[in-house]
Amino acid sequence: MKYEQHKASDIRLAYIGGGSRGWAWKFMTDLAMEPALSGQVILYDIDRGAAEANAVIGNKIDQMPAVRGRWRYTVADSLEDALTGADFVVISILPGTFDEMAVDVHMPERLGIWQPVGDTAGPGGMMRALRTLPMFVPIAEGIRDFCPKAWVINYTNPMSLCVQVLYCVFPQIKAFGCCHEVFGTQALLASAVGEELGIPAPQRRDVHVNVMGINHFTWFDSASYKGIDLFPVYRHFVERHYEDGFSEPGQHWTDSPFHCAHRVKFDLFRRYGYIAAAGDRHLAEFVPEYLQDPDTIKHWKFSLTSVQWRKDDLRQRLEQSRKMASGKREVDMEPSGEEGVLLMKALAGLDRMVSNVNLPNTGQIANLPLGTVVETNAVFSYDSVRPVLAGPMPEELYRLTVPHTENHARILQAALRQDRELVVQAFLNDPNTASKCTDKETVRCLVDDMLTGTEKYLPNGWKK
Numbered sequence: 001m002k003y004e005q006h007k008a009s010d011i012r013l014a015y016i017g018g019g020s021r022g023w024a025w026k027f028m029t030d031l032a033m034e035p036a037l038s039g040q041v042i043l044y045d046i047d048r049g050a051a052e053a054n055a056v057i058g059n060k061i062d063q064m065p066a067v068r069g070r071w072r073y074t075v076a077d078s079l080e081d082a083l084t085g086a087d088f089v090v091i092s093i094l095p096g097t098f099d100e101m102a103v104d105v106h107m108p109e110r111l112g113i114w115q116p117v118g119d120t121a122g123p124g125g126m127m128r129a130l131r132t133l134p135m136f137v138p139i140a141e142g143i144r145d146f147c148p149k150a151w152v153i154n155y156t157n158p159m160s161l162c163v164q165v166l167y168c169v170f171p172q173i174k175a176f177g178c179c180h181e182v183f184g185t186q187a188l189l190a191s192a193v194g195e196e197l198g199i200p201a202p203q204r205r206d207v208h209v210n211v212m213g214i215n216h217f218t219w220f221d222s223a224s225y226k227g228i229d230l231f232p233v234y235r236h237f238v239e240r241h242y243e244d245g246f247s248e249p250g251q252h253w254t255d256s257p258f259h260c261a262h263r264v265k266f267d268l269f270r271r272y273g274y275i276a277a278a279g280d281r282h283l284a285e286f287v288p289e290y291l292q293d294p295d296t297i298k299h300w301k302f303s304l305t306s307v308q309w310r311k312d313d314l315r316q317r318l319e320q321s322r323k324m325a326s327g328k329r330e331v332d333m334e335p336s337g338e339e340g341v342l343l344m345k346a347l348a349g350l351d352r353m354v355s356n357v358n359l360p361n362t363g364q365i366a367n368l369p370l371g372t373v374v375e376t377n378a379v380f381s382y383d384s385v386r387p388v389l390a391g392p393m394p395e396e397l398y399r400l401t402v403p404h405t406e407n408h409a410r411i412l413q414a415a416l417r418q419d420r421e422l423v424v425q426a427f428l429n430d431p432n433t434a435s436k437c438t439d440k441e442t443v444r445c446l447v448d449d450m451l452t453g454t455e456k457y458l459p460n461g462w463k464k
Contacts, residue, residue: 001039001087001348008348011039013071014086014147016079016139017093017156018043019050021317025324026336027090028058028071033333034341035068036350043075044082051075056325066333079142086147088344091139091162092155095132096457098314102307103453104128111446112436114291116281116304119157120216121404122432125285126411126423127450129158131457133165133415140169151347151383153178153340154358159215160373160408161415163358167371168412176385177358178340179215179375185277188262191248192237193225202226209277211356211377212365212390212397214404216282218356218375219397220275221390234275238266245301253301257309261301264290272396281305286404288432349382359387367392372405403429418461423447 002010018024018041031037041058045051058073076082083089104124105115118124136156143152143166152175156162163177186204194201202225209220223230237246245261247253253261260280267290268276268283276283280302284290290300297304323329345351354377361374364387368374377388393401407426414422427433427443437443451462 003349006350007036007038008345008350009038011037011088011344011348012086013039013041013088013090014076014082014150015041015043016082016089016091017045018054018075019045019047020054020092020094021050021314021321023092023155023336024054025057025331026334027092027338027340028054028061028073029331029333030336030338030341031071032061032064032067032069033335034345036345037341037348038070039087040072040074042082042086043073044079048075050321053321053325057321057331060324060327061331061333064331064333079138080146083142083146083150086150088347089143089147089150089152090155090340091136091152093132093135095128095135095156096454098307098311100131100454100457101128101310103450105305105307107450107453108433108446111433111442112293113432114294114297114304115432116284116291116297116302117216118285120159120282121285122430123427123446123450125158126407126426126430127454129161129411130415130423130451130462131454132156132158133161133412134459136162136165137169140166140173143173143175144170148172150174151344152176153343155179155338155340157215159358160375161412163373164360164408164412165415167360168416174385176378177215177373177375178338178343179356179358180336180338181216181278181282182209182211182218182356182375183337183339184279185209185220185265185275188246188265189223189225189230189234189275191246192234193228193230195240196233196237197228209275209377210388210390211277211375212393213277213375214373214401214408215358215375216278217286217401217404218277219393220277221394223275231275234269238269242266242270253303257303257305259303263300264302267300272394274394274397285432286400288435291432292435343380346380347383347385352379352381354379354388357385357387359385362387364388364390365393367398368401368405369409372408403431418459420447420451420462423451 043051055073105118108123154177264280376390410426
């Protein structure tokens with residue numbers, strides 16, 4: 001990495017999972033629109049053809065007139081080639097295929113266990129972790145061996161466990177996990193400011209919040225805008241929209257399986273007095289009262305994201321990739337809404353900023369176990385990420401969170417040891433599973449069938 005005035009050039013960025021369709025294009029756009037950074041992106045993917053297509057697309061982006069940051073895209077033959085000498089490493093992989101995700105999401109439905117997402121909590125999130133964590137082990141070992149001083153940004157779910165295993169394999173790693181879910185709740189608070197105070201809605205970055213929790217189950221215990229305490233503002237906003245929910249003008253929760261009317265958030269605020277800070281689809285997987293059956297889910301105005309929908313969407317994105325790589329379609333220069341590139345800029349010493357990230361707990365949440373990956377704010381500056389002390393979680397939120405941090409510990413060990421009994425224990429400890437079935441043998445049968453359904457992407461030790 002070389003420094004000029006207000007710029008960092010010749011950055012070497014390794015992108016693991018660089019064949020991504022969709023999100024990779026937005027990340028390339030973020031890089032292209034940042035004038036302070038430039039360099040080389042080395043794409044590595046087990047699907048080399050997908051990485052090669054993205055290299056073509058990335059180099060097309062680099063030639064577009066609106067580009068402000070210059071990046072060259074190449075494809076690596078091996079993980080070692082991608083990582084050697086990297087200044088930054090981005091990890092964004094899909095563990096398996098959507099066929100395996102169908103097992104995660106839909107097989108538990110036979111016990112009445114409904115999962116809107118299935119990539120973080122519940123049976124789906126745990127099964128996904130059993131596939132993902134063994135894939136992260138050689139990535140962490142490669143970072144240790146070929147770029148130990150690189151900053152590592154993880155976007156892969158289940159976020160908490162992915163970051164955890166990186167530190168488990170290489171304790172000195174400089175890694176953190178980024179997630180945009182908090183941003184959506186900051187934007188919701190900005191809308192509340194506009195509606196309740198009769199002023200133009202501020203930018204979401206101008207809404208300052210204290211973040212605490214675990215990924216996809218985060219909370220604000222304080223929120224302000226220009227000296228205004230936003231809790232009374234939000235309380236009035238919630239009462240106004242509690243029954244019908246809230247959507248921005250021109251949007252509706254039924255427009256997309258990723259949208260919601262925020263009614264779960266509103267109800268959690270009424271129940272606990274703190275602002276739940278993730279999408280309703282994610283929040284509900286931690287508080288299963290909202291997942292009793294499809295009619296209950298519809299009542300709370302969010303959606304079950306079927307894996308068939310994801311498969312149909314992938315077919316469209318594959319066609320989009322072919323057209324962009326061949327020049328038959330222009331690249332859509334739409335930013336991702338993520339802050340990863342801005343965090344890279346701060347780590348390069350060109351800025352200083354605060355953002356919510358996932359890091360091992362060194363005391364930033366005082367009453368959660370040390371070493372557990374938690375999500376709080378952190379200060380980013382030159383070659384430094386310092387987590388902000390969020391304080392202890394309020395007791396009622398702590399009780400909701402602890403079953404999941406306990407399961408993180410179980411599933412991490414289960415993945416590393418191929419321990420079936422730990423998986424059964426984790427399923428039984430999961431609030432969503434426990435709300436539908438407490439019979440150990442029935443749950444064990446579900447675990448066995450899910451492992452069999454995804455064994456193609458599991459280590460051999462899982463096979464009976």
